[in-house]
Amino acid sequence: MSAAIRHIHYKPASEELSIWFAPEGRRYKYFDVPEFLYEALRDAESRGRFFNHSIRGRFECELVEPPKQCNRSPHVLRRAS
Template sequence: MAKSFMPSISIRKAEYDPERKVLSVWFVASGKQYEFEGVPSETFAAFKAAFAKGRYFNDHIRNNFRYRLVASDSDHE
């Protein structure tokens, strides 16, 4: 089961699937959803606990895990 939270002004939502080790992140400004592969549960826990979630994401997740664009808000209009 995926865990989710509403983290910051730049990240609308994040969900984590611990079995697949996939972190899904939805961004506020672009409306895009990305999946990051191979994310350890410890990294998700630290991301969830971080005070500045956007900064944690940029420092520890972006460019550190393989990712793919899943969807954007415009895909659903």
């Protein structure tokens, strides 16, 4: 596991690697990443170290906008009697 990387996901058909980074959970998509690199990242003793050495700056990437959170009212609705 890694303190820097929260989660990874890979789409083999498009060679797209998604990485969620801690602590904010920002997700970046990396394009044209060979499957063997995803597997090596997945199995790495230190995913952060592997990412910095083998992926960062080597592939086109984009920040994926975080999902918008719902505004929840702190008020409790009560039923009229």
